[in-house]
Structures are given as structure tokens and as C-alpha cells.
Amino acid sequence: MAQVNFHFSGQITTCRAEKGQKILNIALDNGVPMEHACGGNGFCTTCMCTVKKGMEHLSSRNDREENMGLTSDPWRLGCQAKVKEEGEIDIEITA
Ligand code: FES
Secondary structure, three states: OEEEEEEEEEEEEEEEEEHHHHHHHHHHHHHOOOOOOOOOOOOOOEEEEEEEEEEEHEEEOOOHHHHHOOOOOEEEEOOEEEEEEOOOEEHHHHH
């Protein structure tokens, strides 16, 4: 299990997550309001978030993220980034 800490509107929501779960799904399952206008298909960037800590515990950036211009840290699409392994991950949602 990984620990994902969502930072949003001055609050922190701490969640447990399984390997393979997407950041977007972890957020929504735990009541964290992450936008997802394209339904989690990697075409809108409304789920864009900042990885403040633990990027190494996430899957590598994929083609959809790079096609949307997210080619460098700390930016990720919540609907594309998946938990890769155990560890602590801090995500900031600014939308
Ligand atoms: S929900 Fe649209 S890019 Fe992630």
C-alpha cells in the first residue's frame, strides 16, 4: 500500500492506495475534488496536479501526458499517473 496525501484548499486528505491505482481515482474515492472534464482519458488537463513528493513512486509519464505538454516535473495528469509501488506521495491540487 502507498500513502497519498492530497493538498487542496489548505487541507490535507491522507489516503491509502494500491499499486496500479490512478491518482484521479484515489482522489475521487476519498472525496477529494479533482476535476476530470474528459472523463479521465488524458485529453483535457483539468486533472493536472503537482507532485510535491514521491514522484519516484508513480508510473512514468506517458504519451498522453506528453501530448498535453506535461513533459517535466512536477506536473502530472491525475488520470494518467498511477501508483507504482509502496511509498509516500504528496499531491497538490490547484484547480
Ligand atoms: S481528466 Fe482529462 S486529462 Fe485527466
